[in-house]
Amino acid sequence: MKKAQLGDLKVSRIGLGAMTMAGTYTSEGGLDDAESIGTIRRALELGVTHVDTAEVYGPFHSEAIVGQAIKGRRDDVVIATKFGLIQYGEGAPRVGVLDSSPRNVRAAVEGSLTRLGTDHIDLYYQHRVDPGTPIEDTVGALAELVTEGKIRYIGLSEASPDTIRRAHGVHPVSAVQTEYSLWTRDVEAEVLPLLRELGVGFVPYSPLGHGLLAGQIRTVDDFADDDWRTTNPRFTGENFWRNLAIVDEVKAIGAENGATPAQTALAWLLSRGEDIAPIPGTRRVTRVEENIAADAVELTPDQIHRLDNLEPVAGERHDDTNMASIDR
Numbered sequence: 079m080k081k082a083q084l085g086d087l088k089v090s091r092i093g094l095g096a097m098t099m100a101g102t103y104t105s106e107g108g109l110d111d112a113e114s115i116g117t118i119r120r121a122l123e124l125g126v127t128h129v130d131t132a133e134v135y136g137p138f139h140s141e142a143i144v145g146q147a148i149k150g151r152r153d154d155v156v157i158a159t160k161f162g163l164i165q166y167g168e169g170a171p172r173v174g175v176l177d178s179s180p181r182n183v184r185a186a187v188e189g190s191l192t193r194l195g196t197d198h199i200d201l202y203y204q205h206r207v208d209p210g211t212p213i214e215d216t217v218g219a220l221a222e223l224v225t226e227g228k229i230r231y232i233g234l235s236e237a238s239p240d241t242i243r244r245a246h247g248v249h250p251v252s253a254v255q256t257e258y259s260l261w262t263r264d265v266e267a268e269v270l271p272l273l274r275e276l277g278v279g280f281v282p283y284s285p286l287g288h289g290l291l292a293g294q295i296r297t298v299d300d301f302a303d304d305d306w307r308t309t310n311p312r313f314t315g316e317n318f319w320r321n322l323a324i325v326d327e328v329k330a331i332g333a334e335n336g337a338t339p340a341q342t343a344l345a346w347l348l349s350r351g352e353d354i355a356p357i358p359g360t361r362r363v364t365r366v367e368e369n370i371a372a373d374a375v376e377l378t379p380d381q382i383h384r385l386d387n388l389e390p391v392a393g394e395r396h397d398d399t400n401m402a403s404i405d406r
């Protein structure tokens with residue numbers, strides 16, 4: 079597997095997202111922890127060294143699965159996890175409350191270390207920017223955790239260019255993680271050029287368009303009620319059918335060299351630069367094998383040109399509630 083550079087951190091250029099191991103996209107069967115653990119282990123066997131999770135996935139369940147899967151293999155993997163969407167204090171943790179105060183960061187890291195079964199996190203991201211805490215304070219707390227050896231590198235997720243610049247001024251940021259795929263290209267305007275100026279790597283999340291770009295979803299009529307995508311504008315109403323036509327185009331282009339739509343979507347992302355390390359999410363062994371094989375897919379300049387010029391996606395990338403938590 080070829081490598082990608084995230085600041086000073088080297089990772090396999092295809093990683094593995096562990097979010098669906100704890101739910102979120104629930105329409106295609108229930109959770110199967112044994113299959114999830116097998117998926118992570120198979121990924122490591124095939125050369126993946128970058129596994130992405132977050133305390134809020136589950137909450138907590140995804141980190142626990144990752145912890146079990148990497149037992150005895152800790153040194154083979156870069157573990158990335160995230161804080162800032164759960165507030166700790168008196169009583170039960172408050173899930174969904176933005177809190178990146180230094181006190182909350184310190185509480186969060188201890189829980190993640192325990193669930194992951196490790197004494198250090200390789201890449202620790204702020205999951206969403208907290209308007210109530212200056213980013214300098216949050217990064218200051220993270221810098222202390224680096225000094226203490228509890229985390230190795232710092233990341234930001236869905237941060238604006240201004241926030242990235244301010245954060246990087248306090249302590250080097252190694253990676254920024256934001257949605258990026260054939261149908262979500264907003265980061266190309268300002269974020270990616272800034273990251274290249276600063277020497278910060280980029281981790282595209284939802285590189286398969288929450289599954290649609292992988293080409294197997296043909297209807298949303300039978301989606302489970304609690305599937306996150308049922309309220310996502312790209313999966314609802316007329317937008318869904320328009321977006322399915324884009325997927326068919328991706329499928330046709332990939333078929334020219336025997337690649338699946340998922341592999342084509344990943345190969346296109348990999349063609350964007352050596353500082354780009356997508357983390358396709360899956361909880362199934364067969365799919366992780368398919369996705370990792372995208373490392374060997376070579377798109378021609380003409381195919382890249384056609385993928386660059388697909389019809390624009392229909393619908394905003396998140397619903398209003400989710401968009402409200404994004405730093406812009």
Ligand SMILES: NC(=O)c1ccc[n+]([C@@H]2O[C@H](COP(=O)([O-])OP(=O)(O)OC[C@H]3O[C@@H](n4cnc5c(N)ncnc54)[C@H](OP(=O)(O)O)[C@@H]3O)[C@@H](O)[C@H]2O)c1
Pocket residue numbers: 094095096097098099103106130131205235236255256282283284285286287288289290292293294340357358359360361362365366368369
């Ligand atoms: N920073 C953030 O705010 C943020 C937000 C969202 C996600 N993330 C991270 O990014 C990772 C990936 O994003 P994502 O899970 O939202 O979306 P994604 O990678 O675009 O798509 C995942 C979906 O595609 C399906 N899938 C994967 N490979 C497939 C294949 N070869 N064929 C058919 N279907 C396939 C998965 O199903 P199964 O799982 O059932 O196989 C899952 O439903 C997450 O795991 C998480 O670590 C971060």
